[in-house]
Amino acid sequence: MAYDIRVKICGITDAAARDAAVGAGASYVGFAFFPKSPRHLTHEAARALALGVPPGVAKVALVVNADDAALDALLAAVPIDMLQLHGAETPARVSEVKARTGLPVMKAVGLADEADLPALAEHAKVADQLLVDAKPPKGAELPGGNGLAFDWRLIAGRRWPVPWMLAGGLTPANVAEAIRLTGARQVDVSSGVETAPGVKDADRIAAFVAAAKGG
Template identity: 70%
Template structure:
């Protein structure tokens, strides 16, 4: 059995949070991005995050949020980490990390080898990296699109900070993803849903089991 840490992202109901916790997720992700079907209002996010047991990290996913929006989120929701999933520059990442005193995870979209240099740049200013599939140019969402990238691009690659693999992971593909990349942390959202934004407890459980057996 492998000690793999899993983040269930885009949680928006007590049932989803309970299923993630019961299955053994290490991180719970809450989306604060109005265009997303997984967007949660601050009062609901605060309630969901407060219901999580100690030791399970609560992560706020934001997309190019300004200080005012981040202030509202951080003041309302008990958080352990901020995930930046937009076009934030390395300087902006460092600024947010300093302003809030919380660990920051920066998502970087990968479609080809040319995208890998950005991971090195963001590793210098982030506490963690999220290596995700780059969305298509016409996509409304920066993540959660159910797309995978060629995992062989990052086979054997490591960075100076912990990293998490995302993009198109499902209970059926996660073992292969771990085998090809050596990822010790995984992020899943649409891959454990029955419909956009609707988490499926059975799929959450199946994903965690498949990840641990990878």
């Protein structure tokens, strides 16, 4: 039985990965703007990739604690449909970014244990979507894309007043189980479909989307 599961392929760095994601049936493609990431894109590279995304597939820009000037420069250069705030942004900052840009905002919240759950509820009051991710280990360079999962039972049966997306350590092998345990209707993958950091694999992308959708 196939479910209407929406898949986001994040950290796309080249046209082959973009086309593989679109061809496999992804609902979102994500571009990372964070210099420490192996998936970081220049505005010029991202613009070229974004212009090749067909209508109906959402183009998401991942940023980390970006200030107004950085957001303005990004959006002046790259046609984006949604912003993913993946840093330590507060709910107030989420509201500011929404008001300033006029774009929907997805806020990433990292989970390690139950103490992290209240942040999801707070951000759900202002964000358009939530990205429920694994909390990075202390001292990690990257806020996400580390290939780490959290205990999915933490959010089993939990719901928020906005759409949410499951992320963190998902692969073609475990995504169906993750969906079953959490009830997620949206899933996000980056490192789980790569052969090396930042290098997406078309076969893994296709396998991930098929597994997520129950194919």
